[in-house]
Every structure is written in structure tokens, then in C-alpha cells.
Amino acid sequence: MRRLLFAGLAALAALPAAALSPPAPGATGGKLDLETIMANPDWIGAAVESPYWSVDGRSLYYSLKRDGSKVRDLYRVDPLSGQGTKLDAAAVAQADGAPVFDRAHRYAAFVRHGDVFLVDLSSGRRVQVTRTTDEESSPRFSSDDRSLQYRQGNNWFVYDIASGVSAPAAVLRFVDDPQAKQPDALGRQQLDLFNALRQNKSDKDAQRANDEALAAADPGRAPKPIFLGEGGEPVDTELSPDGRWMLVVTKPKDFKKGKEPEVTHYVTDSGYAEQQETRTYVGRNDPAPQSLLLVDLKAAKFYPLKTDGLPGIKDDPLKAIRSKTIAALEQAGKADEAKALKAPDQRSVRIISSAEDGGGGGIVWSDDGQNVAVQLRAIDNKDRWIASVDFDKHALVTQHRLTDNAWINWNFNDFGWLKDGRTLWYLSEETGYSQLYSKSLGGKPRALTSGKFEVSHPLLSEDGQWFYMRTNQVAPYSYDVYRLPSGGGELSRLTQFQGMDDFVLSPDGRQLAVLHSSPYRLAQLAVQDAAGGAPRELTNTMKPEFTAHAWIAPRIVGVPSSHGAGTIWAKYYGPSDPVAAASRPAVIFVHGAGYLQNVTLSYSNYFREQMFHNLLVQQGFVVLDMDYRASDGYGRDWRTAIYRQMGHPELEDLLDGKAWLVKNQGVDPRRVGMYGGSYGGFMTLMSLLRAPGEFAAGSALRPVTDWVTYNHEYTSNILNDPQLDPEAYATSSPIEYADKLQDALLIQHGLIDDNVLASDSIRMYQRLIELHKNNFWISLYPMERHGFVHPDSWHDEYRRIDELFQTWLRPTPPPATN
Known part of the structure; x- marks a missing residue:
């Protein structure tokens, strides 16, 4: 199954942890309590995960988390009858994996427990191709269907179906011959x-x-080594389906990524404090530049594929910022630092690799192996190129360039070949929204979809006739499966779930298995005709203790922007009688990750927070959960509004949310609080510090307080490097505004967080101490990382948040004391 959500800054979601199931809310007269909400989520049920079709298309497999454990069990269900069963260990050993097929549909292959299996579809005979302690992956059939290719790390192997012999496709040596x-x-x-x-x-x-x-x-011999020279090491390799060529992605062998900070584990098995290295800070060293080699396996020769012909590769998109910073350094007498910021003659690139993104990667071969497309990105992430390869000239040929003055999206970069092997398809944000395009080699691009909605995860059917895709065409918060003729035409809606999470086609292309969810219903599996029609529900993994409660349906509302941004979509939680909301205190919840969409009709990553919002309403509050600017799902301009000014457009949107609560729900403007984790914690700090007096209290969970100490991949895209653009970092870092604090602030952080380090919160706390501020507190959790896993920690964290709001959002706040 394909991943549909961007992780970014880790969202405030926890992995399940073993604990006893709590009493159902109904057992206490329907009243919620923190013990129930923050307990092990096994009492809610388990989401259906990773569905795939069997080789014969007669069954569906899926995984479910086991109660009281992180272990996932494998299930099989009949899509016709809906009869399903959990497989025991013996049945799992005989189960299919997610299959791939040869072009003639005589064979199928899949990976099970890290080994490759081959199935003869006419007889059903199964052959285990590998039995190793290594993980094999990416099985696929050669262009002539005579062999099966698969990879083991960066090494490719070819299994000859007729002889049953497996051999390396190539033996690469990164030394001189x-x-x-x-x-x-x-x-x-x-x-x-x-x-x-x-x-x-x-x-x-x-x-x-x-x-x-x-x-x-003698074709029975293993291939001789091909020597690729000193100085490089492999990042990724991609074998052509015809076995003739291999593309190799390399990086410098001795590249230094910079000093890695450490986190201290205080509660350990050994009884001694232990250190763990994490990740480098932004700007300490840019990611390693990558290079491409074209290897002719038949001739045992290789050719560097130069990138100097990519359009714009020698431009400096940061020229104006660079000039300003260099001038300031020179004026300050820092000539060496100024010299270090000089623009290179040519920007470095990276190729998204299957080793980095979990599959697919930045290299896609046509089915016949006659063409290959490569997706390259400038390391500054302001350009993305899709290029083909001229095998005769051993050169890249640019087919498409996407450039962005801010940064290229992390999502919406899918691409591939139509079945003719001569026409590319790809996603691009060039109109402001992710849309699907096709382009023949040497031809002009053709838009297959258009509109102010997002197209994602296009899947070309096996027969090449249709694209299936996920879009939010109906509304930004509503997602379903759509279908489009591969040559262009009408975009047709196939499902009506509104909360569609993922999908997979049956081997014959006639059925569509769909994962769908809703605000209080975990992802469930349904099946329907691939051309549309009524779905057949196959699973119900929710627990009655959870479904028996009368949860508050979040009302999706549009908050008008007072800054010309349009509509800010939000989820509102309040009493069923609107009049009852008048004069209530309010809480604004801020989701994490920055680039994440939480206002949808699907089950939320923030399911605990959603239950907490129900508790707050029960206690007399109303709650607003907003997809502020930078959130996913609303187009390029919404995403890049925060470029070089993180925390500023978002605060404008949150203040508009407060104004909407006051105007439309009668909320007391003096009694509005805020909380959120990760990016939401960062925004809680920015809101309290940059708009003092607007929010009576806030809880910042695992917040970034100074962007110079966050990672490179996320931060440099939005703020550039801190050495080059110090102004953007000063503008965007809460610690720079610490002197403005006047409202109650609770900071909470896991001590072994290796995403946003606890040092961020501790440095902010020290700054507030030195500024002699009042009414600020810190709560540290020795056993927690970025996403909490222990119910006791979840309970303590939200007990403190609840107490903060109960104390500071009531009609008469207590006197300011520390």
C-alpha cells in the first residue's frame, strides 16, 4: 500500500502501549474522564492496516494490531461473503504476500518474511526463490517474462524461471580496476x-x-565485477527490466554530515545514564550531494550522467538573500564567513531513492526497459527535474522542470510511464494545486486533470486504460477515489466515503479494496466494483465500549481570513444547542507537523485529543481545531505562505479563529486558551509571545523554540540555511520573543525526544528564568520520545493541561504568582 500522509514534524500521536482496558464511558453514566481517554487505546479497537489482494484475487489480506501488544496479526477475508479469519503461524507461512505479475499473467511473485516466492498461476505451484537472513524486496518480472528480478539492499539478482537458477545481475565494486x-x-x-x-x-x-x-x-557463470572507481559509495541502484542497464546513485565516500547532538536516557536497564546520538542541526552541513552513473552491464562499462545541462542548475535562487547577508558580514569584518557563503558555480542535486522513501524512488524504468526517467532535486529544494536518459549519448535529457521560489513540496512527486513506454506521467504543483500530467518524450505536457483541488497517489491500472487516484475535489476536507482514462477525459468519482484513506486494485482490475474511516471510526476495509457502485463492508474492528458513547461530531466550519487568505477550515466542538455555547471559555487546538491536514472526515491522528475535546465540552468549554496556513490539502500558496516567516501567517489564522469564536459562538475573548504539540507547540509559543494578552493560557508540548537547532531536511526548505538567512530564523524562532511573555505557559517535553530535542524546551525555560517571568512551568517525561507511548505519561500530560485551562480560563483568573 502507498503512504498517503506526510510525516514532517512528527504528529502528536502515540504508539499503543500495553495496559488494562479502562471502563467504558457508558459505565459511568456517559461521563468522560482522563483515565479513560488517555488509557491504552486498545479499548477503542484496532485500525485495519496494509490490505492487499491474494495472488488469485479471491481473498484480501490485512493486518491488525494485537490487543496488549505491538505485534500485528495477519487476517484473510473473502470479499464476496465477508467471512474472515485470523491466520495462525502455520497459515501465515502459507499465505501470499502482495503480488506482482508478469505481462502474460502466467506467473506471480511476492515477498513473505523477507524472502521471494514465485507462483505458477496455471498450476498454483509455489517456488521459494530465496531463503536468506537478508531482506529481499522489489520483485518484478523481466521485460521478456523469462526471469524474476529482485533486490537485496543495493544488490540486484535475477532468477531464471526455466532453470531455477538465481545470480547477481551485476557485481559492482567502488574501487579502481x-x-x-x-x-x-x-x-x-x-x-x-x-x-x-x-x-x-x-x-x-x-x-x-x-x-x-x-x-x-558460458552464460552459466556469475558476472565479472564492474569497477566504478574510488571516492563514491552507493545510495541506490535500479536495474532495467531487460537486464541491460543499471542506474547507480552515489554520494561522496567520506562525506561528513556534521556533529550530532546527544540525548540522555536517565531511566535505563543498566541503572546508568546513557547517551544517544540524534541528528545534526540545520546548516551544520548540507545533505550529501549525489551523482548518477549509467552502467552498461553487457559491455561492463559505466558513464557519469552529468547534471550541468539541467535548466536552471547554474542559477542562484537565493541571490538577493545571499548578497544581503554577505554584505552584512563584510561590513562586520567577517570576511571568512562571507567568503564561505559564495554561491557555487552549479547547484548540487539529490535523487530520491527507494532506500530513502520506502519504495518507488526517483528512478522509474519503462516496462520494456527501453526508457528510464529520473527525478532530481536541487539540494536547496527550489527545483525539481524529471529527465530521461539518452543511452547512445550517455546523457540526461530534461523532460520537465518544476521550480518554486519557496520550496518544492515533499508530496505530489509521483511519476512513471504509460504502457507504451514512451509517454511519461507525473504530478506537478505548477498551477498552484497538484494535478496529473502526461508528456511524450520530446513532446509538450498535457494536463489530464485541472482545478483547485489536490490529486495524489495516481495508480495506473494493469491494462493501462485507467488512472485511479485520491482527490479532495468535492471539498478540501473530503477525500475519495476517482478514476480517469489514461489518455485524458472525465474525472469520475468512484467512492462516496468522504474519509477515504487508501485503496488497492484487484489483480484483474475489476475490484477496488478501500480503507476508509470517519472521525470516530478507525480505518475499515470495504470492496466495490472498480468502475463504481455500492461498497461491501468487510470489517468492523471497533470495540463496543467505544462506539456506545455519544461522541460529539466535529462540525466543519469555514473561518474567513482577515488577511486575504480565503477560508480557513476548522473543526468545531461544542454543545448541541448553539445558545449553550454563549459565554463559555474556549480552547484552540493546533495540530503538529505544520504540513499536515487535520480537518478531514477521516479518523484523526489526534484521536486522544479529539476525546479530550469531548471532555472539555463536557466541562463547559468549546474547542476549535484549525488547518492554519502551511497545512496540507489546500494548494501551493497555502503551503508556502510561511516561507521565511514561520509562525506569522499561522498566528493570523489562529487569531481569526478566536475572532470567529467570539462573533459566532459568543465566547468570552478573555478566556481563550491554546495547546498543541510539535509544530503545534511551536505555534502555541508564537501565539503567546507574539500576541500577548490574546490567549489567557497555553500548553506547548515538545515545541521547537529555536529553529537553528532543528533538522536540516524540514527547516532549510522553509527558512534556508541559518548562515545564509539568519533573518528568517530570528523572525521565526519563539526564543527571540521570550521577553513578551505575560500569559500562563506550560511547557511539556519527553526527555529522550530525538526529533525535537528536549534542549529546545529547557533553553526556553532558562531564558524565561533570566527574564524574571511569572506563571510558566515545565514538565519533563524521562521515558518519552516525540510521540508518547506510555499511558501514564499521556494521563499526566493532559491532567496538567486540563488543570491549566480549569485554572486560567475561568471568569476570574487567579493573581499572577510563580
């Missing part, structure tokens, strides 16, 4: 002087020539 080394002047003199040395050399040359002749005449 020892046989190619020529003697220097002294060596030549030695050969001239000594007959014995000449004879030894002659014997070696004769033996090598004989070995090469035997190898050329």
Missing part, C-alpha cells in the same frame, strides 16, 4: 630490465584473457 593500472616510469624500467617480471606479466595477461573468453562463452 586493479587491472587497469598502468606502470609508472620506474615500473616500465623494471619490465625492460628483468625477463622474469615480463614473463610473470605475460602469464597473468594470458590467464585473464582466457578467463574472459570462457566467461563470454
Whole structure:
């Protein structure tokens, strides 16, 4: 199954942890309590995960988390009858994995427990191709259907179906060819002087020539090593379906990524404090530049694919910022620092690899192996190129360039080939929204979809006739499966779930298995005709203790922007009688990740927070959960509004949310609080510090307080490097505004957080101490990382948040004391 959500800054969601199930809310007269809400979520049920079709298309498999454990069990269900069963260990050993098929549909292949299996579809005979301790992956059939290709790390193997023999597709050595080394002047003199040395050399040359002749005449031998030279190491390799070529992505061998900060584990098995390295800070060293090699496996030769012909590769999109910073450094007498910021002659690139993104990667071969497309990104992430390869000239040929003055989206970069092997398809945000395009080699792009909605995860059917995709065409918060003829035409809606999370086509292309959810219903599996129609529900994994409660349906509302941004979509939680909301205090929840969409009709990552919002309403509050600018699902301009000014457009939106609560719900403007984790914690700090007096209290969970200490991948896209653009970091970091604090602030952080380090919160706390501020507190959790996993920690964290709001959002706040 394909991943549909961007992780970014880890969302405030926890992995399940073992604990006893709490009493159902109904057992206490329908009243909620923190013990129930923050307990092990097993009492809610389990989400259906990773569905896939069996080889024969007659069954669906899926995984479910086991109660009281992180273990996932495998289930099989009949899509016709809906009858399903959990597989025991013996049945799992005989189960299919997610299959791939040859073009003639005579064979299928899949991976089970890290090994590759081959199935003869006519007889049902199954052959285990590998049995190793290594993880094999990415099985696929060769372009002539005679062999099965698969990878083991960056090494590719080819299994000949007729003979049953498996062999390496290539043996790559990242050293210089020892046989190619020529003697220097002294060596030549030695050969001239000594007959014995000449004879030894002659014997070696004769033996090598004989070995090469035997190898050329004997296809049963393993391939000889291909020497790719010193100085590089592999990042990714992609074998052509015809077995002729291999593209190799490399990075410098001795590249230094910079000093890694450490976190301290205080509660350990050993009884001693232990250190753990994490990740480098932004700007400490840019990611390693990558290079491409085209390897001719038949001729045992390789050719560097130069990137100097990519349009815009020699531009400096940061020229204005660079000039300003260099001038300031030179004026301050820091000539060496100014010199270090000089623009390179050519920007470095990276190729998204299957090793980094979990599959697919930045290299896609056509089915026949006659063409290949490569997706490259400038390391500054302001350009994305899709290029084909001219095999005769050993050169990249640009087919598409996407450029963005801010940064290229992390999402919406899918691409591939139509079945003709000569036409590319790809997603692009060039109109402001992710849309689907096609382009023949050397031809002009053609928009297959258009509109102010997002297209994601297009899937080309096996017969090449249809694209299936996920879009929010009806409304930004409503997602379903749509279908489009691959040559262009009408975009047709196939499902009506509004909370569609993922989908997978059956092997014959006639059925569609769909994962769907709703605000209080975990992802469930349904099946329907691939052309549309009524779905058949196959699972119900919710627990009656949870479903029996009368949960408050979040009301999706549109908050008008007072800054020309349009509509800010939000989820509102309040009493069923609108009049009852008048004069209530309010809480604004801020989701994490920045680029994440929480206002949807699907089950939320923030399910605990949603239950907490129900509790707050029960206690007399109303709650607003907003998709502020930077959130996913609303187009390019919404995403990039925060470029070089994180925390500023978002605060404008949150203040508009407060104004909407006051105007439409009668909320007391003096009694509005805020909380959120990760990016939501960052925004809680920015809101209290940049708009003092607007929010009576706030809880910042695992917040970024200073962006210079966050990671490179996320931060540099939005704020550039701190050495190059210090102004953007000063503008965007809460610690720079610490002197403005006047409202109650609770900071909470896991001590072993290796995403946003606890040092962020501790540094902010020290700053507030030195500023002699009042009414601020910190709560640290020794056993927690970024996403909490222990129910006791969840309970303590939200008990403190609840107490903060109960104390500071009531009609008469207490006097300011610390």
C-alpha cells in the first residue's frame, strides 16, 4: 500500500502501549474522564492496516494490531461473503504476500518474511526463490517474462524461471580496476630490465584473457565485477527490466554530515545514564550531494550522467538573500564567513531513492526497459527535474522542470510511464494545486486533470486504460477515489466515503479494496466494483465500549481570513444547542507537523485529543481545531505562505479563529486558551509571545523554540540555511520573543525526544528564568520520545493541561504568582 500522509514534524500521536482496558464511558453514566481517554487505546479497537489482494484475487489480506501488544496479526477475508479469519503461524507461512505479475499473467511473485516466492498461476505451484537472513524486496518480472528480478539492499539478482537458477545481475565494486593500472616510469624500467617480471606479466595477461573468453562463452557463470572507481559509495541502484542497464546513485565516500547532538536516557536497564546520538542541526552541513552513473552491464562499462545541462542548475535562487547577508558580514569584518557563503558555480542535486522513501524512488524504468526517467532535486529544494536518459549519448535529457521560489513540496512527486513506454506521467504543483500530467518524450505536457483541488497517489491500472487516484475535489476536507482514462477525459468519482484513506486494485482490475474511516471510526476495509457502485463492508474492528458513547461530531466550519487568505477550515466542538455555547471559555487546538491536514472526515491522528475535546465540552468549554496556513490539502500558496516567516501567517489564522469564536459562538475573548504539540507547540509559543494578552493560557508540548537547532531536511526548505538567512530564523524562532511573555505557559517535553530535542524546551525555560517571568512551568517525561507511548505519561500530560485551562480560563483568573 502507498503512504498517503506526510510525516514532517512528527504528529502528536502515540504508539499503543500495553495496559488494562479502562471502563467504558457508558459505565459511568456517559461521563468522560482522563483515565479513560488517555488509557491504552486498545479499548477503542484496532485500525485495519496494509490490505492487499491474494495472488488469485479471491481473498484480501490485512493486518491488525494485537490487543496488549505491538505485534500485528495477519487476517484473510473473502470479499464476496465477508467471512474472515485470523491466520495462525502455520497459515501465515502459507499465505501470499502482495503480488506482482508478469505481462502474460502466467506467473506471480511476492515477498513473505523477507524472502521471494514465485507462483505458477496455471498450476498454483509455489517456488521459494530465496531463503536468506537478508531482506529481499522489489520483485518484478523481466521485460521478456523469462526471469524474476529482485533486490537485496543495493544488490540486484535475477532468477531464471526455466532453470531455477538465481545470480547477481551485476557485481559492482567502488574501487579502481586493479587491472587497469598502468606502470609508472620506474615500473616500465623494471619490465625492460628483468625477463622474469615480463614473463610473470605475460602469464597473468594470458590467464585473464582466457578467463574472459570462457566467461563470454558460458552464460552459466556469475558476472565479472564492474569497477566504478574510488571516492563514491552507493545510495541506490535500479536495474532495467531487460537486464541491460543499471542506474547507480552515489554520494561522496567520506562525506561528513556534521556533529550530532546527544540525548540522555536517565531511566535505563543498566541503572546508568546513557547517551544517544540524534541528528545534526540545520546548516551544520548540507545533505550529501549525489551523482548518477549509467552502467552498461553487457559491455561492463559505466558513464557519469552529468547534471550541468539541467535548466536552471547554474542559477542562484537565493541571490538577493545571499548578497544581503554577505554584505552584512563584510561590513562586520567577517570576511571568512562571507567568503564561505559564495554561491557555487552549479547547484548540487539529490535523487530520491527507494532506500530513502520506502519504495518507488526517483528512478522509474519503462516496462520494456527501453526508457528510464529520473527525478532530481536541487539540494536547496527550489527545483525539481524529471529527465530521461539518452543511452547512445550517455546523457540526461530534461523532460520537465518544476521550480518554486519557496520550496518544492515533499508530496505530489509521483511519476512513471504509460504502457507504451514512451509517454511519461507525473504530478506537478505548477498551477498552484497538484494535478496529473502526461508528456511524450520530446513532446509538450498535457494536463489530464485541472482545478483547485489536490490529486495524489495516481495508480495506473494493469491494462493501462485507467488512472485511479485520491482527490479532495468535492471539498478540501473530503477525500475519495476517482478514476480517469489514461489518455485524458472525465474525472469520475468512484467512492462516496468522504474519509477515504487508501485503496488497492484487484489483480484483474475489476475490484477496488478501500480503507476508509470517519472521525470516530478507525480505518475499515470495504470492496466495490472498480468502475463504481455500492461498497461491501468487510470489517468492523471497533470495540463496543467505544462506539456506545455519544461522541460529539466535529462540525466543519469555514473561518474567513482577515488577511486575504480565503477560508480557513476548522473543526468545531461544542454543545448541541448553539445558545449553550454563549459565554463559555474556549480552547484552540493546533495540530503538529505544520504540513499536515487535520480537518478531514477521516479518523484523526489526534484521536486522544479529539476525546479530550469531548471532555472539555463536557466541562463547559468549546474547542476549535484549525488547518492554519502551511497545512496540507489546500494548494501551493497555502503551503508556502510561511516561507521565511514561520509562525506569522499561522498566528493570523489562529487569531481569526478566536475572532470567529467570539462573533459566532459568543465566547468570552478573555478566556481563550491554546495547546498543541510539535509544530503545534511551536505555534502555541508564537501565539503567546507574539500576541500577548490574546490567549489567557497555553500548553506547548515538545515545541521547537529555536529553529537553528532543528533538522536540516524540514527547516532549510522553509527558512534556508541559518548562515545564509539568519533573518528568517530570528523572525521565526519563539526564543527571540521570550521577553513578551505575560500569559500562563506550560511547557511539556519527553526527555529522550530525538526529533525535537528536549534542549529546545529547557533553553526556553532558562531564558524565561533570566527574564524574571511569572506563571510558566515545565514538565519533563524521562521515558518519552516525540510521540508518547506510555499511558501514564499521556494521563499526566493532559491532567496538567486540563488543570491549566480549569485554572486560567475561568471568569476570574487567579493573581499572577510563580
